[in-house]
Amino acid sequence: MKKIILRFLLAAFVLPSHADELPHDIFKKINDRMSFMSDVAIYKANHHLPIEDLEREDLVLKKSASTSEKFGLEVKSSQMFLSSLISSAKAIQYRVRADLLSRSNSQNAFIARDLKAVVRPELLRLGDEINENIYEYLSSGRTFSDRQYESFQKIVTNPHLKESDKLLIFNALKQVKLKI
Numbered sequence: 001m002k003k004i005i006l007r008f009l010l011a012a013f014v015l016p017s018h019a020d021e022l023p024h025d026i027f028k029k030i031n032d033r034m035s036f037m038s039d040v041a042i043y044k045a046n047h048h049l050p051i052e053d054l055e056r057e058d059l060v061l062k063k064s065a066s067t068s069e070k071f072g073l074e075v076k077s078s079q080m081f082l083s084s085l086i087s088s089a090k091a092i093q094y095r096v097r098a099d100l101l102s103r104s105n106s107q108n109a110f111i112a113r114d115l116k117a118v119v120r121p122e123l124l125r126l127g128d129e130i131n132e133n134i135y136e137y138l139s140s141g142r143t144f145s146d147r148q149y150e151s152f153q154k155i156v157t158n159p160h161l162k163e164s165d166k167l168l169i170f171n172a173l174k175q176v177k178l179k180i
Helices: 002-014 016-035 037-046 054-070 075-101 115-139 146-155 163-175
Strands: none
Touching: 016 037, 016 075, 016 115, 016 146, 016 163, 037 075, 037 115, 054 075, 054 115, 075 115, 075 163, 146 163
16 A cells, blocks of 8 residues: 555656656557567467467456556456457468468478467566556646547558557547546
8 A cells, every 4th residue: 555655656656757758668668568469479470379368368368357456457447448359469460371371481480489488478578567657657647638649640550460450449448437
């Protein structure tokens, strides 16, 4: 509880100018998160794993509840945001897998960073940073709004992410609330 109060005081009194930069930082971290999805798709292809792993998704969503609370975010809204990231991540992975079908590789395997040793730890780190930055931004009294979407589009640039995916993520981000 002391940590949440300290974060609130820090955000309210020390970081007002930082709050102006936070949306761009959050958008960049979302883009960074999406940049790992090609590695995930290639890893899964190389290891004959399906893109959709509902058991893993359920585990991630359950863990996100405690993470949301840790960062002072309302659980349901932050889980909806995470669900939008997961859906968009799967879309990227399907598109990357489709692209792989039309390429040839002499070793019949494409190179990707290791899912368990590299990618997942980075995704967890980015998830924590995104949650913390969202908390800082919202606790400064600001909200995400439609007028920020143009910046979001310019920053979130994964080539396999379609406009509909970006809208899904951005609309879910606008719904994230602080824990009351």
